Every structure is written in structure tokens, then in C-alpha cells.
Amino acid sequence: MSDYRPEFAAALEIFATVSEHMDAQGIRPPILVGGAAAELYSGSTLATGDFDVIARQDAFEAALRAHGFVRPSGPGMLTRGWIHPDLQLGFEVVGSTLLDGLADLDRVRLFDAANGAQFLTIAPEDLIADRMGQYASGSAPEMLEQARILFGLSKDLDLHYMERRIREETGNDFGVSDLQI
Incomplete structure (x- = not known):
């Protein structure tokens, strides 16, 4: 640690x-x-x-x-x-x-x-999806940057699962492609 x-x-x-x-x-x-x-x-x-x-x-x-x-x-x-x-x-x-x-x-x-x-x-995929959901709610604009940082630092992510989870958390407004800068 x-x-x-x-x-x-x-x-x-x-x-x-x-x-x-x-x-x-x-x-x-x-x-x-x-x-x-x-x-x-x-x-x-x-x-x-x-x-x-x-x-x-x-x-x-x-x-x-x-x-x-x-x-x-x-x-x-x-x-x-x-x-x-x-x-x-x-x-x-x-x-x-x-x-x-x-x-x-x-x-x-x-x-x-x-x-x-x-x-x-x-799981990092769920954490990123949760961050994206908070961002999509409009109450936490800083969460997009957090999600992007976590996405950039994480290895071996299950992108199919993460896509589904981001879509669930954001009412289908965002996906994995929104994490890429």
C-alpha cells in the first residue's frame, strides 16, 4: 500500500x-x-x-x-x-x-x-459507471473527470459490461466513448 x-x-x-x-x-x-x-x-x-x-x-x-x-x-x-x-x-x-x-x-x-x-x-467498471451516473444527474459535474481518470488508469476493464452499466446509470445518455478524450 x-x-x-x-x-x-x-x-x-x-x-x-x-x-x-x-x-x-x-x-x-x-x-x-x-x-x-x-x-x-x-x-x-x-x-x-x-x-x-x-x-x-x-x-x-x-x-x-x-x-x-x-x-x-x-x-x-x-x-x-x-x-x-x-x-x-x-x-x-x-x-x-x-x-x-x-x-x-x-x-x-x-x-x-x-x-x-x-x-x-x-469493481472499477461499476465505480466508473456510478461516477458517470452522478455526472449525468447534473448534480456533480466533476464526476466526469473522475470517471475519465479512473478509466485511463484502469487495466483489463470489461468494456462490454462497463458500457451496459454506464448506460443503466445515465439513462442511456452516455457510454464508454464519453470517457475517451
Whole structure:
């Protein structure tokens, strides 16, 4: 994990430990999505301030508490997520189903953290499609550039699958050709 900024690499290690804690309890581990997945796949070219995950919320939050995470409180603090005292990154459950069931769970990838623990993350094709969907909504114009960066950095993408997923996420308005500059 040496290609990443130090605080992100440290957060990945803790996330992997929490993931293995859940797996050891027979609970499906969380799946990393959003900005943290974009940072992971881009080698910290894209940076994030939080870790969004798909997980069973009660189990994930219990695992976070067991590993020293706290819910921030007080004036000016957001209370949706959790933080670890040693990290500057927050963790938050954003759903229980990966991309509303449209993503192929067989494509979820397993990563090894530097501490030897493992964690799951969204497939790059689905992450790019999600970025394109956010762009197409008009609410996040910067997501087109993120999708293009991820597309340019990713290897061995399944372009047929990604085309279908981008079309699903964008109401058929965009496709793989929109990623090419």
C-alpha cells in the first residue's frame, strides 16, 4: 500500500481489520465504494475525506466500535459517520445493497492491506459507471473527470459490461466513448 498517501494507507489497514472482524463473525464484510474506492484505484491521484461502504449498518458500526471508532459529537461535527482517533478520515454506511442491486457482486474485488488483512471494493467498471451516473444527474459535474481518470488508469476493464452499466446509470445518455478524450 506504499503508492497511497500515508493517512489513506493507514485507513485501509484499519478498514481491512474491521472487514475481517465482520467476516470472522459470519457477517458479510463491507464493500468499499465512492471516493475511497476512487482513491484506491487511482493510487491517491484522486483523494477522499471519507470511506463510504455498503454494509449491514448495525454490524459494521459494532465492528467499528470494537476497533476504537467513535461517532463525532459537538458543535460543527457531522454525526452520520464514524472516526478513529488516529485517522483524519471518516467511515459511513451509505447503503446495504451495492448500486441498488445493479452491480454484479461477482465482480467485487478483494484487496490485501499492508497489515495482511483483506477488504472488498466495488469493481472499477461499476465505480466508473456510478461516477458517470452522478455526472449525468447534473448534480456533480466533476464526476466526469473522475470517471475519465479512473478509466485511463484502469487495466483489463470489461468494456462490454462497463458500457451496459454506464448506460443503466445515465439513462442511456452516455457510454464508454464519453470517457475517451
